[in-house]
Amino acid sequence: MTPAELRAARDRLVPDVVADGLRVLFCGINPGLMSAATGHHFARPGNRFWPVLHASGFTPRQLRPAEQEELLGYGLGITNVVARASARADEISAEEFREGGRILTAKVERLRPRVLAVVGVTAYRTAFGEKKAVIGPQERTIGATRIWALPNPSGLNASWTLPRMAEEYGRLRAAAEAG
Structure with a gap:
């Protein structure tokens, strides 16, 4: 991907990978430029979403971003808090997060996933006005849908190692499977 191709992807939308009644609907902050340029969620090399999904037991093998539609067969989907692509999450205003x-x-009321998993506790705090939210299950629900805040899988989130992140995603998987 050239720098010009990445710049041209700014503000593009990446289609959701969703269906009714998913086990878990993963929700990113917003698409990065690599995701917008390719049309695939969590596409930036170094993003640990796909390795963590596999390491936590959500998928039997590590999927590539281009294989994102296979998630539906596992009862999983992907959306974003903010639909438009940007180079950095700090380009998104608090009002955009709230909207x-x-x-x-x-979307969750319409699709009724068992769990909404927001990958980025700061995005969850801002979008839902839950200033004290921490990683893990949340008290808030959307109808019957439980909410879980997960660590952001971005390679920039160095405070969470892949094994530690996989453990937290695994806690979510176990809870989602338990019903």
């Missing part, structure tokens, strides 16, 4: 939270709530 994204309202849109996401309506």
